[in-house]
Amino acid sequence: METASTPTHCPYCALQCGMNVSPTPGGGVEVTERPDFPVNRGALCGKGRTAPVLLSSAVRLTSPLVRSGDELVPASWEEALDRIAAGLASARTAYGPDACGVFGGGGLTNEKAYALGKFARVVLGTSQIDYNGRFCMSSAAAAGTKAFGLDRGLPFPLEDIPRTGCVILVGSNLAETMPPSLRFFGELRDNGGTLIVVDPRRTKTAEQADLHLAPRPGTDLALALGLLHLVVAEGRTDEEYIGRRTAGWEEARAAAMAHWPEYVERITGVPVPQLREAVRLFCEPEAAMVLTARGPEQQSKGTDTVGAWINLCLATGRAGRPLSGYGCLTGQGNGQGGREHGQKADQLPGYRKLTDPAARRHVAGVWGVDPDSLPGPGRSAYELLDALGTDIRALLLMGSNPVVSAPRAAHVEERLRSLDFLAVADVVLSETAALADVVLPVTQWAEETGTTTSLEGRVLLRRQAVTPPDGVRSDLEVLHGLAARLGVEKGFPTDPEEVFGELRRASAGGPADYSGITYRRLAEENGVFWPCPEPADGTMAAADSMAAVGSAGSADSAGSADPADPVARPGAPDCPATAHPAEPIAHPGTPRLFLDRFATEDGRARFVAVTHRAAAEEPDDEYPLLLTTGRVVSQYQSGAQTRRVPELNAAAPGPFVELHPRLAARLGAAEGDPVAVVSRRGRAVAPARITTGIRPDTVFMPFHWPGEGRANTLTNPALDPTSRMPEFKACAVRVEAVRP
Template identity: 75%
Template sequence: MPTDAAAPSPVTATHCPYCSLQCGMGLRAADGAPGGLDVVPRDFPVNRGALCGKGSSAPALLSRRLRLTEPLIRRADTGRLAPATWEEALALVAARLGSVREEHGADAVGVFGGGGLTNEKAYALGKFARVVLGTSQIDYNGRFCMSSAAAAHQRAFGIDRGLPFPLEDVARTGCVILVGANPAETMPPAVRHLRELRENGGTLIVVDPRRTKTAELADLHLAPRPGTDLALALGLLHLVVAQGRVDEEFMAERTTGWEAARAAVMAHWPELVERITGVPVPQLRAAVGLFCGTPDGMVLTARGAEQHATGTDTVGAWINFCLATGRAGRPLSGYGCLTGQGNGQGGREHGQKADQLPGYRKLTDPAARAHVAGVWGVPPDSLPGPGRSAYELLDALGGEVRGLLVMGSNPVVSAPRAAHVEGRLRALDFLAVADVVLSETAELADVVLPVTQWAEESGTMTNLEGRVLLRRAAVTPPAGVRSDLEILNSLAGLLGREGTAKGFPADPEEVFEELRRASAGGAADYAGISYRRIEAEDGVFWPCPEEGHPGTPRLFLDRFATSDGRARFVEVTHRGPAEETDGAYPVVLTTGRVLAQYQSGAQTRRVPELRAAAPGAFVEMHPLLAARIGVGDGDAVTVTSRRGQATAPARVTSAIRSDTVFMPFHWAGEGRANTVTNPALDPVSKMPEFKACAVRVEPARPPG
C-alpha cells in the first residue's frame, strides 16, 4: 500500500568510543542531532543494548564546534598556534623530527601513543617508530592503565589477556572479589553482570577504601588503607592455608612454585594484616568463607589495586589466591583484569610498548625480531632494542629526547607529577600532536594535526575480554581532517627512503591484513581474524591462529600458556606504598574516575551534558577530617604533596576512610590531581603509583 512515510535511515553497527567494554551501539543519521547522528540500541553480549551517558552522548564530539578541523602551526612571530595547510604542517613535522634525528641520533626522537588508538593505528605507530624513525623511544599511556596486571599475567600464566573468559561468565560464577574497581561509575553497563551474579545466588565482595556505588551492591565491602591491597591478598591466602582450604589436587596437577609462595604467605597472619590494612579480622575470615564456600569464583582487579609501585606483586598475590583455591583454569573461575581504555588490550599487543613487537612478541627475542622484520621487509638487526617506559620517556624530554610525536594521548593531565611532565614537554626542541581536540598537551605543540574520530573511520579494537571488534565508519569526516594512518603514510614518505610510504597504507583493512601476518605465531595471534569474519561473528576472541579456528573465548581450560603448561606461583611479601604518611603529610590521597568523565577529560569535558553532570574537580573527605581542618562541604581545600598542590571544593562524605582523600583526575588547571601524585614506578611493570601518596589537606587560602 503506498505511503508518504520516509524509509528509516540505515543503521551502522559499531561500538562506543570510550572504555574497554566497547559496548555495541548503532548509529543513524538524524538532522538536528548532536554530530548529525542518533545512537540506537544494539544487542551485544557485553552491554545488551545498554549504554552509559558517555556512550549515548558520544556523537556530540563529532560537531565541528567542539573539535579541530585544520592543522595548526606555532608561528615564530607571535608564538601562537595558527591555521596552516596540511602540506605545510606535515613538511614541518618531517623537517624538525628529521633534524633532531640527524643532529642528536635516532633515540633523540620519541613517540608517545594511546590506548584509545585502533589496533591498526597502534601497529602502524610502532612500525613507524622503529622502521622510519629508527628510535627505541616509544611507549604509550596504556602503561598507566593495566601494565601491572599484564606483567603479573605473563609471570603466572605465560600470556596476558585482561579477562581469560567472556564477561557474561561473571554472572554465572559463585563469588566475585572485585579489587580496586568501581564499574558502576567507570563502565556502568557491566554492572548488570554483577547484579545477575547476585540474582543467581552468587556473592560479591568489593575491596575499595571508598564506599562507592559499586561497593553499595556488595555482600561484603572491605575498605583497606590505600596501598595495602598486597597485604590484604596475602592475609586472605594465609587464612586459606590455616583453614585447610587449599586445593591440593589442582595445585599438584596444574601449578608450580607453591612451597616458596606458601612460606611467604605464612608471615602475614590475620592480626598483622588488620594492623596494616585496617580491615578487621572477622571481615577477612568472612571474605574467605564466602569465596571458598562455592565451587567456583573469580578475582577481578582494576587500577585501584594495580596503580602502585607494588602493583605487579599485588596482582601476583591475588593470582596466588586463585591458584591455591583452585579457582583458575576451570570454567567460571579465574583471575581477570578490568582493562580501562577502549583499546588498552589491543594497544599494547601490537607494538606501542617500549619492549614489545606485534603479536605480543618480546623485542629482545631474536626469533620474534626475525619474524616481524621479515613482515616489514627490513633486516632484524635494524630494529632498535627496548626503550624507556612511559613515565621514564616523559621524564627524559628536553634532555636525551629532544623531539616528540604524540598520538591520542594527553599526558599534561594524565601523567603523574604532571607539572614536571608539562615542564619537560615545554623543554622539547619540537613537539607534534595528532588529536581530535586541542587538548592541554596539544596547546603546547609546535604543530597540531587534526584527526578523524571513531564514527568517521573504520578499524578494529580489542576489548577487555580479548574480543576483536570492528568499528565502522558512519559519517564522512569534515574537510581538513585526516586519519592517523594517513598522517603516518605521509610522514613515512617524507622521512623514509623512497617507497617507504608503501609500507604504511592509509587503508585500515590493508594495515590489519599485515598485522595478521606480523602477529601470526605470537601470544596474541590474530592470523585467523579478518574484517569479514568479525562482521559475520560480531567479534572474534584471540588467540585465533588460522581462519578455521573458532577463536578462544576461554583461556587455560586445558593448560596454561607456560612452557610446561603449569601456572606459576610467585613468592611475594608485603611492601607498603613508596611514600608513607608522616607529620607533615598525614593523609593518603587516592585518585580515580567519575561517571560523566573519561580519562584526561579532553573529549568528555567538551560535551555539554557531561560537563553539566561533572563540571569540575573535588576533594572527597570524611567528616572527621573535614572537622579537623575546619572546612565544610563545598569549601575550597588545597591538597599538597612533595611534588605540588591541587585546589578544589571539598565533598564531605562518610563513604571514605577518615585517613584518606579522593580526587578524580579528569581536569587540568588548579584542580589537576596528577600535579600531586607520585611517579614512583613498579620495578617490573613501570606503572607509576597513582593510587597512594602522602599529602596534607588544608583550607584554601584566598587568592592574593
C-alpha cells in the same frame, strides 16, 4: 549525509559497547540502541549516548595548526607535515635516532597502534616509544604473564560472571567507570552468588556488595596475603589442583604464612572477622573469580600485588576452570589491543618480545627489513616523558594528554615545554596539544573504520558511519605522509583493512595471534576472541594451535542476535566457526583460556612468592594523609573529550576533594569550601565533598581536570620495578583549608 543506521562500538572504555549511529532529520547523527551485542545489550552510559557531540565541527579540530610565536595558527596539511618531518629529521641528525620519541594512546585502533610502532622502529629507527596504556594495566599484564605465560585482560567472557559463585572485585568502581557492566554483577547476586568489593571508599559499586573491605590505600598486597594465609590455615587449599596444574607453591605458601590475620589488620585496617568472612564467601562455592583494576595495579608494587591475588586463585583451584579465574578489567577503549601490536616499549606485534631473536626475525620479515635494524627496548611511559628535552629532543604524540593524565603532571608539562619540537595528532585541542609546534586534526571513532580489542580479548570492528569534515585526515594518512617525507615510500598504507592484513601476518604464531581474523568475519560475528590462528590446511586447527592456552571453548558467548542482521550473526554454538564456500574452516577464536593448560612451557601456572612492603611514600608528620585518585561517571580519562560535552559537564563540572567528616571538622571545612591538597610535588585546590564513605586517613580526587584542581600535580611517579607502572593510587599529602 548517510541515510542508513551503522552498527559500531562506543569510543570510550574497554567494554566497547555496541551501538548504532543513525542520521537525524536535522542533518546530524545520534546513537541508538544495538541490543544484539552481548556486552551491553543496548544499554549505554551517558558518555556513550553523548559521543556524537564530539563529531561536531564546532567542538573538534578541523584544520592543522602550526606555531607562530606564542600562537597556533591554521596551516595547510602540506606545511604541517613538512614541519613535522623536518623537526623529527633535525633531532635525529643532530642527536641520533633515540632523540626522537613517540608516545601513543590506548584509544588508538589496532591498525593505528601497529602502524605507529612500525613507524617508530622502521622510519625513525628509535627505541623511544611507549603509550599511556602503561598507566592503565601494565602491572596486571606483567603478573598475568608471570603466572600464566600469557596476558589477556579477561581469560573468559563477561557472560561467565553471573554464573560463578563469588567475585572479589579489587580496586574497581564499575558503577562509575563501566556502568553497563554492573548488570553482570547484579545478575550474579540474583543467581545466589556473592560480590566482595575491595576499595578504600564506599563507592556506588561497593554499595552493591555483600561484603565491602576498605583497606588503607597501598595495602592491597598485605590484604591478599592475609586472605591466602587464612585459606591455608583453615584447610581450604585445593591440593590436587595445586599438584597437577601449578608450580612454586611451597615458596608462595611460606611467604603468605608470614602475614597472619592480626598483622594484616594492623597494616590494612580491615578487621579480622571481615577477612575470615571474605575467605568463607570465596571458598565455599564450586567456582569463584578475582577481578582487579587500577586500585591494586597503580602502585609501585602493583605486579606483586596482582600476583598475590592470582596466588589466591591458584591455591583454591580457581584458575583455568569453567566459571573460575583471575581477570583484569582493562580501562581504555583499546588498552588490550593497544599493547599487543607494537606501541609498547618492549613489544612487537602479536605480543612478541622485542628481545626475542625469533620474534625480531618474524616481524622484520613481514616489514621487509633487516632484524638487526630494529632497535631494542626503550623507556617506559613516565621515563620517556621524564627524558623529554634532554635525551629526547623531538616528540610525536598521538591520542594522549599527559599534561593532565601523567603522574607529577606539572613536571611532565615542564618537560614537554622544553622539547625542541612537539607534534600532536588529536581530535580536539587538548592541554597537551596546546603546547605543540604542530597540531594535526585526525579522524575519530565514527569517521573511520578499524578494529579494537575489548577487555574480554574480543576483537571488534568499528565501522565508519559519517564522513569526516573537510580538513581532517586519519592517523594512517599522517603516518603515510610522514614516512614518505622521511624517505620510506612504501609500507605505510592508508587503508585500515590493508594494515590489518599486515598485522595478521605479523601476529601469526605469536601469543596474541590475530591471523585467523578478517574484516569479513568481524562484520558477520559479534567479535572474535584471540588467539585465533589461521588454519594452514583447511581443517579445524584448534588442537595444535591452542595447546599452549587450553580449550578454545565455544563461540556461544556471542549471545543472541537477530538472525536477519548480517552484521551481528554470532554463529551456532555447535558450529562456531565462520565458513564460506571453497574456504578453509575458520578457527572459532578462544573465548575461554587455560581450560586444558596454561601458556607456560610445561603447561603449569606459576605461583610467585611475594611479601608485603609499604608504599613508596608513607604518611608522616608533614604529610599525614593518603591521597588516592580515580574517575567519576560523567568524565573519561583526562577529560579532553568529555569536558567538551555540555550534558556531561553539567553532571560533573569540576574537580573535588572527598573528605571524611572528622577530617573536615579538624580543618573547619564545610561542604563546597575550597581546600588545598599538598604533596611533595605540588598543590591542588578544589571544593570539599564531605562523606562517611571514605576512610578518615584518606582523601580522594578525580583526575579529569587541568589547572588548579589537577589531581596529578600531586601523584607520585614511583615506578613498579617490573611493569614500570607509576604509583597513582597512594601518596602522602596534607589538606589545608583555603581562607579568603
